[in-house]
Amino acid sequence: xxxxxxxxxxxxxxxxxxxxxxxxxxxxxxxxxxxxxxxxxxxxxxxxxxxxxxxxxxxxxxxxxxxxxxxxxxxxxxxxxxxxxxxxxxxxxxxxxxxxxxxxxxxxxxxxxxxxxxxxxxxxxxxxxxxxxxxxxxxxxxxxxxxxxxxxxxxxxxxxxxxxxxxxxxxxxxxxxxxxxxxxxxxxxxxxxxxxxxxxxxxxxxxxxxxxxxxxxxxxxxxxxxxxxxxxxxxxxxxxxxxxxxxxxxxxxxxxxxxxxxxxxxxxxxxxxxxxxxxxxxxxxxxxxxxxxxxxxxxxxxxxxxxxxxxxxxxxxxxxxxxxxxxxxxxxxxxxxxxxxxxxxxxxxxxxxxxxxxxxxxxxxxxxxxxxxxxxxxxxxxxxxxxxxxxxxxxxxxxxxx
Numbered sequence: 148x149x150x151x152x153x154x155x156x157x158x159x160x161x162x163x164x165x166x167x168x169x170x171x172x173x174x175x176x177x178x179x180x181x182x183x184x185x186x187x188x189x190x191x192x193x194x195x196x197x198x199x200x201x202x203x204x205x206x207x208x209x210x211x212x213x214x215x216x217x218x219x220x221x222x223x224x225x226x227x228x229x230x231x232x233x234x235x236x237x238x239x240x241x242x243x244x245x246x247x248x249x250x251x252x253x254x255x256x257x258x259x260x261x262x263x264x265x266x267x268x269x270x271x272x273x274x275x276x277x278x279x280x281x282x283x284x285x286x287x288x289x290x291x292x293x294x295x296x297x298x299x300x301x302x303x304x305x306x307x308x309x310x311x312x313x314x315x316x317x318x319x320x321x322x323x324x325x326x327x328x329x330x331x332x333x334x335x336x337x338x339x340x341x342x343x344x345x346x347x348x349x350x351x352x353x354x355x356x357x358x359x360x361x362x363x364x365x366x367x368x369x370x371x372x373x374x375x376x377x378x379x380x381x382x383x384x385x386x387x388x389x390x391x392x393x394x395x396x397x398x399x400x401x402x403x404x405x406x407x408x409x410x411x412x413x414x415x416x417x418x419x420x421x422x423x424x425x426x427x428x429x430x431x432x433x434x435x436x437x438x439x440x441x442x443x444x445x446x447x448x449x450x451x452x453x454x455x456x457x458x459x460x461x462x463x464x465x466x467x468x469x470x471x472x473x474x475x476x477x478x479x480x481x482x483x484x485x486x487x488x489x490x491x492x493x494x495x496x497x498x499x500x501x502x503x504x505x506x507x508x509x510x511x512x513x514x515x516x517x518x519x520x521x522x523x524x525x526x527x528x529x530x531x532x533x534x535x536x537x538x539x540x541x542x543x544x545x546x547x548x549x
Contacts (some may be wrong), residue, residue, distance in 0.1 A: 189267045189413065189424035191326075191357045192238075192301025200263030203420025210281035212388050213407035217433065219285060222472045228286025228439040230446075233272050234315030236308060237265030237326040237428070238301050240293035241416035246274035246283075250290050254314045257293035262301040263416045265293065267424055268326055270414035271432035272439065277419065282412055285436025285471060286443070292320050296327055303327035308374065309339035316346045321442050321450070324435035325352040325380075326428035328372035328397075340377050349442075349450035350374065351435040354384040355397035357426030369398040376400070381438070381454040384466055385409055385430035393425065403458050406430035406469040430469075437471040444475055 186205050193199070214220070232252075239260035240251050247269055251258065260266045269291045274284035296311030297303040308327050315323045323343060329336075343350050352375035375382035376399070384399060385408025386392055393409055408430030415422050434457065441453050448456065460474040461467030 186412065186421055186423040189263055189415070189422040190301070191262070191264050191426060191428070192297070193262050195300070199261035200416055202418030203415050203422050205420050206280060207282060207412055207421045208280055211412040213411050213433070214282070216388070216407055217285070217437075217469065218472045219283070222285075222440065222475055223287070225472075225475045226286075226440040226444040228273065228289030228436070228443045231286065231322065231439040231443045232290045232292050232318075232320045233286065233435055233439050234292040234294050234311075234318065234320035234323045235265050235269045235272070235326070235432075236294045236296035236311035236315060236323060237268055238262040238297050238299075239265045239295050240269045240291055241266045242293075243417040244270065244414055245419055246270050246277065246414045247291055248275075250275075250288075251293055252290065252318070253293040254318055255295065257295040259299075260293075260416045261299050262297075263422070264301060264326065264424075264428070266416045267413040267422060268324060268428060268432040269293070271411065271429055272324065272436040274414055280419075282414075282421065285433055286439035289436070289439040289443070292318050294318075296325065303329065305329055305331060305333040305336045305373070309333070309335040312336075312339040312350065312374070313342055316343050316348050320348055322435050322438045323348050323350045324431055325350060325374060326431065328353045328356045328375055328427065330370070330372060332371075332373045332376070336374055337377065340374055340379055344379050344450070347450045349438055349454050350380045351431050351438060351454075352380050352382060353427035353431045354382040354399040354402040355427045357428060358393050358396045367395075367397055369400050371400055372397070375402075379451075381434060381457065383427060383431040383434045383469075385425065385427040386468070390464070390468070397427075402466050403454075404430075404434050404461055404469050405464065405466040406433040408433075433471075434469055437469060437474055440471060440475050 186207070187203050190200065239257040240247065240253065241260040242251055242253060242258040244266050250273065251269070270284055272284050273286050273289045273291050274282065275287055276283040292315060294311045294315045296308045298307065308325060308329065312323060312325065340350060354375045355372050374380050381404065382399065382402045383404045383406055384392070384402040386405045387409035408427055409425045410423060411425070411429050412421050412423055437457060438453050441456060442448065457469065457474050458467055460470055460477050462470050
């Protein structure tokens with residue numbers, strides 16, 4: 148997959164998106180527990196002597212901002228990821244995670260996850276909904292293949308990642324999420340990517356490593372990180388609720404997609420509690436989940452076509468923003484309407500920008516009240532339809548050719 152050219156989004160629309168996301172995030176935080184809930188942070192690796200990540204005592208009942216941002220409630224009316232296996236090449240995926248119960252197959256010892264990072268990623272991809280909790284994975288009925296791509300403490304090398312990719316292919320994964328982003332390439336890593344391509348498996352990888360713990364306002368120079376920098380891999384970078392990246396975060400020379408990855412909520416290796424995490428690996432998880440939805444609903448698409456379709460239907464921006472709803476419903480053969488609306492209401496569509504401006508002012512005025520939460524959710528459902536009305540229309544002439 149070649150990197151798409153940058154596409155500029157109108158500044159007014161970007162402002163509306165930022166305001167909407169900020170309102171929704173504030174509402175969700177307040178709904179969680181009076182705005183005071185503090186979630187434990189999910190590490191990407193553990194230093195020597197650090198105990199394994201345990202369970203979180205905090206449960207977030209409100210829908211996370213990232214699920215609102217990706218319009219997952221609407222998307223789930225068209226697909227669930229059933230029949231697709233997504234491999235997670237990471238620290239392992241715990242077989243004890245309730246949200247993934249019965250849907251995880253482990254390669255070797257990968258069913259144990261001391262760090263917890265791989266389980267968090269797997270939850271973003273495929274966590275099942277739980278009673279009283281609105282968090283769920285993108286492809287809620289996909290199967291997860293746990294593959295160790297690091298050592299037990301979370302340190303990865305080109306050899307461990309290459310071995311993980313090959314193991315995922317051999318186990319029949321249709322989509323392979325790769326969390327590690329390495330500073331060096333190798334013949335073994337390139338061979339593993341070729342092996343996946345030859346078996347029609349789509350690799351979705353973090354474009355950069357997770358932000359360093361001592362991040363400052365000075366961002367390091369842009370660089371290439373592997374395997375994401377390979378043109379045959381779908382490269383994904385993380386953004387926050389405002390569509391921006393963390394200060395001091397690593398920067399790629401290029402990326403195929405941007406997806407939520409800063410301050411996202413997910414599950415841990417055991418128990419029903421939630422963690423919070425930031426990094427491109429979590430953005431890659433959302434893109435991998437979207438790929439599973441597309442491959443499940445449209446099995447005739449190849450891996451390369453699926454990856455290209457995710458970028459083609461993405462929302463226009465300097466780095467195109469992942470849009471699972473458009474990706475799932477714009478492919479030729481997609482159903483003309485929802486299978487069964489989950490909440491019994493059609494999406495709101497605002498025909499004119501003046502209406503959007505009024506909605507923005509009302510959302511800001513009511514954000515501190517109970518009515519603000521409802522209005523923000525309804526208003527957010529209108530953003531993508533309005534974006535399309537202003538000139539963005541995913542192609543409907545069929546899947547792109549290889």
